[in-house]
Amino acid sequence: MAVSRTMGAGTAKGKRIAVVSRHAEADASLEVDQLSQYLGYSLKRAQLRIFDDFIHCVAPLQLTPAQFAVLLLLEKNPGRNQTEIARTLGILRPNFVAMLDELESRDLCLRVRSDNDRRSHILALTEKGAAILARAKKLIGTKHEARLRELLGDDNRALLLAMLEKIAREF
Amino acid sequence: MAVSRTMGAGTAKGKRIAVVSRHAEADASLEVDQLSQYLGYSLKRAQLRIFDDFIHCVAPLQLTPAQFAVLLLLEKNPGRNQTEIARTLGILRPNFVAMLDELESRDLCLRVRSDNDRRSHILALTEKGAAILARAKKLIGTKHEARLRELLGDDNRALLLAMLEKIAREF
DNA sequence: TATTGTTATACTCTATAACTATA
């Protein structure tokens, strides 16, 4: 015996297991309610769903969420080097290299050796990069984020965003 | 001209870069406001932060969020097999094998060949698994989730959870 | 024939050490 079905504490004797007594509910979906009460769990599930939809919406442009973030950051922060952009996005510098290689090979951004400090590469959007970014923003705004606003409502979406930012910054 | 500061397309000649003209703001933090307005981005940042804190809180028990989820699911759903548990958590069956090997090697759960269908392994918490799970719940409840409630407020936390679940289920 | 658990495998992400060229 050692273990019963629910595996209990001490008394592992007569404990029958649920399998047998699961009659009406049959093989229905499992009990997940308690798990869903953990913010980490629900956060992760929602994040995966959101990223999935994001990728689907931007599929014609072949941009990952991370690549989109890089392009957007370059647009808003011209003249920054790799270390600054990577750090801001929480990407480690070594891992940022291949990512930039990919974006640069697609002519979406480029590295320019700085005159001030010849060690660092200043990053810049190319015209094509700016164009792709503009198209991505439009796709995401009209499809992805639009559906999200529809689902949650405008006020709730703003509240959700505010709480997520608060967690990221203050927790 | 083509592009000014954001770098342009072809003409790579006299293009000066912004570095020089960043005076007062110096090397302050970058502009991330627009990026933070994308739910996917803020969701991901918050999720990473939450997982980080979760892992830190249950460090004495050496449980990952995924392992905790498995144990909790086993407790609430006795008599289920690997496929059912894995599917519910969005884990692919092949990847679930090593995870169970680890949990079983630590005597936190065990596989029991089913009498009904000798192909399937019924999963069960061991006594030690139940004990570890109980301690994990307490740690998470009194540290992790408690601080979260403190940060957001009880009502807001409930609202946040409701929206995340809605996204996971209906988006 | 279909399904359960499994192996093998590959691809992405993430993480660390160490090299080079500059400072």
Added chain:
DNA sequence: TATAGTTATAGAGTATAACAATA
């Protein structure tokens, strides 16, 4: 000596095909 970009590498996480045992 310290820093920026890079290489190499290792570890998670995730994905698919295919096999043995069983249905």
